[in-house]
Amino acid sequence: MKKFLNKPEDFVDEMLEGIYCAHPEVTYTADDLRCYVTANPVPGKVGIVTGGGSGHLPTFLGFVGKNMLDGCGVGGVFQSPSADQLAEVTRYVDQGAGVLYVYGNYTGDIMNFDMASELVELDDIETATVTGNDDVASSVVGEEHKRRGVAGIFFLYKAAGAAAARMLPLAEVARITEKARSRTRTMGVALSACIVPEIGKPGFEIGEDEMEIGMGIHGEPGISRKKLAAADDVVDEMMERIFAETDYAKGDEVAILMNGLGGTPKEELYILYRRVAKLMDEMGVKIRHVWLGEFATSMEMAGFSISVLHLDNELEPLIAAKADTPFFSYFAK
């Protein structure tokens, strides 16, 4: 295991210490480093809370900031934060307008968020929940509720954050976020495994010339393992899956997230994006927004994912709104 580390068991907390040193606009509550919150809550605004395992920076905590999220429960590597931690974050973040939970569809997270919402009910804090399940590879059409959430949750954060910034009520923010959820699809492919510091060895084996299409961000297996193909062919195969479940009319607009899993350089992401743009162009679909970089990683895993949000008139301006967090800054154009 070749990592810059002190003790593996301090990985998450030392990472958090570094983040708090670097970014005074975020802080923690309940005397617990893992209860990560904005330093500048906005009175009367619906709070947006996320949470999940560590090892995916900038996901999840990286999107706490202006016009996006207000708080994040931080778990161990690939592990859910506890219900207590999520409840503490919720209490801090609530500004009288209730709190929306937006997180990925994983059993551990669901149970802990559910428990947290029961806990804060005792404090009369209203919550609503939207769980991201954008990963097309993780279950078939008709079983979407079983799909896991991956990088596409970025779009849910963006829409939720912008909606809340407009001071809309909880039910509206939840409705909009739910709409973004239902219109987001992601396909990923991995070339290598990553190592959980406390485990010290890779989570799976993959051959020197193999790729795993549809692999999850903790190394969950995908749809097929095959020989690494040319970049264009990889994109074609992935986009075919996404196109298969979405009805695009000519002139429709999308937002795209080209996400590196950690070990894949930006140079390659642009080579891949070139092909995505070509396919969209052939369909007559306009790419209205694109972000390219590392948004949801698996530490040093090589690979990437393509997320597509099918825009409509309500979502577009929310996606286009400016945002400023320690890990993501976007000037509205």
Next chain:
Amino acid sequence: MKKFLNKPEDFVDEMLEGIYCAHPEVTYTADDLRCYVTANPVPGKVGIVTGGGSGHLPTFLGFVGKNMLDGCGVGGVFQSPSADQLAEVTRYVDQGAGVLYVYGNYTGDIMNFDMASELVELDDIETATVTGNDDVASSVVGEEHKRRGVAGIFFLYKAAGAAAARMLPLAEVARITEKARSRTRTMGVALSACIVPEIGKPGFEIGEDEMEIGMGIHGEPGISRKKLAAADDVVDEMMERIFAETDYAKGDEVAILMNGLGGTPKEELYILYRRVAKLMDEMGVKIRHVWLGEFATSMEMAGFSISVLHLDNELEPLIAAKADTPFFSYFAK
């Protein structure tokens, strides 16, 4: 070689095609994809041009944009752009106020920029040059002119871009950039090699438990190769080198760039930064600005660098100015 590629020889041009698809705020001149320029030149402003080999995204072209650079000659992987290309970029970028060349201190680049400046002299374009040489490991004190430029060039871009945006004349922009150069120091460490697509194998070998302190961003050897130590110890050794050549008084301010070389996850960068902040604090030096992420990479190489700019009253507001490029957005706080 596990990369998402079509033909290795198309790596750079397909990457550029992807970048132009994604970012309409940049374009190219002279019908040459590798002559990369802003789509929105500012009349009367000093133009800032950089250039260098590919494989370091977001360096170099990534900083072309508002309040930073105006153009970039794009070379093959780890190779200089040609003098002709640099001359074309210069001609496009010149808005009557002359052009500042800011690039890294490498023989190939120097020769091509020098040739370019001779070529555009024929068009009556005035140029000035500042070559970044921040890499402390690449030559001893007293031989600073031999030092190569690495990630710290980001601070030169930031200062030069903000100075030019204030519509200062060429000589002033050059003086300020030169000052930023003289006050910037970088130390890096690498854990793994990277593969140039057209070569297909790693540039050097490094043991499973080894690190190379001071390695260059093309794999040039550093000061020492040793067993990978604890993160805090690695930082201590690197910072000692930087502290050894700078006189800090209590209350002095610095800007810091924690730069991942490509394969090292942000989680680790924050663990490392935590230690940097502690050392600075012990010295009584205030970290006024910090950026953390991938700024100058070597494709998939694992490792990181620490760059420190010793601020003064003139440089600080320039470093603090807002900037917006396809690869780097910063809201002034």
Next chain:
Amino acid sequence: MQSIESKMVPGLFERFAARFEAERDALIALDGKVGDSDLGLTMSKAFKAARDKVLGEFADADIGTQMKQAGGAISKAAPSTMGTLMATGFLRGGKAMAEAEALDVAGLAAFWRAYADGVAQRGKAQLGDKTVLDVLDPIARAYEAQAAAGAELEVASAVAAKAAADALEATKDLVAQHGKAAAFQEKSRGLQDAGGTVACMLAEELNAFVQAAKG
């Protein structure tokens, strides 16, 4: 021995902690087959935290409190799927014990029933979904049957441990419907469920503890 008394409970948790420490790498490997490899880590952390809690401030508390405190400690120390489910189990089991000072066979039947039902409710899993529930429910049923038959504690816990092992074996024939393993669908057939393995170890350690206490 007719029942486990509250002052014996710390010893039981020492056993749990030691077992999951010893099985750390095996559970990492098992979870790694169709999951994310964390189970060995989370279970060793979970039961270390539970032990510390029960050995520490709650060594002299009643059994219900001890179990609930163990659950609370687990929920903080290891909030993964299995961590949260085991936390819920101990919390609900402890509640079912109320302020009991000792656990006899009937008490254990009530404990495991509440434990299994809590897990089912929290995880929204059905029997046959290839989860920890497919081992927990047989454990509860075994204690219930033994209690109805008026069995000795040593007999009942041996029967329950055997029922757990059989149930774990039977999970091999099931196809995973939940969690990360569900992605593997048919490929999960033939593998024993990782969470079920943990439940089986709990029943085994409880039995070993009872037999050792008798001897």
Next chain:
Amino acid sequence: MQSIESKMVPGLFERFAARFEAERDALIALDGKVGDSDLGLTMSKAFKAARDKVLGEFADADIGTQMKQAGGAISKAAPSTMGTLMATGFLRGGKAMAEAEALDVAGLAAFWRAYADGVAQRGKAQLGDKTVLDVLDPIARAYEAQAAAGAELEVASAVAAKAAADALEATKDLVAQHGKAAAFQEKSRGLQDAGGTVACMLAEELNAFVQAAKG
């Protein structure tokens, strides 16, 4: 044979291109020792581009133009350190030939002198700095001495090739002062200079071309 005529120059560049194509991996490995491994790539690209230029539109041009065009092609195709230096060399060498129709020994002396001086000026290197200049300068000096002595072309080019090989061998004793290799300082001692190796190959191919043309 007294001189190389302009119509023979395409054949000379075919040799250069073939040699650097063949040496691609060897030069990658050599540059990799104290540099960035690109030399094999850049030189094969550089001389392929030069050949295409000289074989194409400039097959019938005068020698000076052919050399300058080769230089221009190299500067576009491979603007690395060595690419740019070789481009400069051919540009300056070609200029020194003016509109000559043939290259005799005296012409070659002038060509290589202009070549070496151009490289020295562009790279700002001194003799002894362990660069390509430490092989180019001996090549120029060999042709100058042979021209002064009135030697035949075959003899002169053989002597120059030998001088290049010796000079290359001698670079092993030097310590690199420029480019990426300079970072290695003392460690660069004992290794032959990568750029010098390229210069030596040029002299060798020129000689082999002359000998083959004679035969």
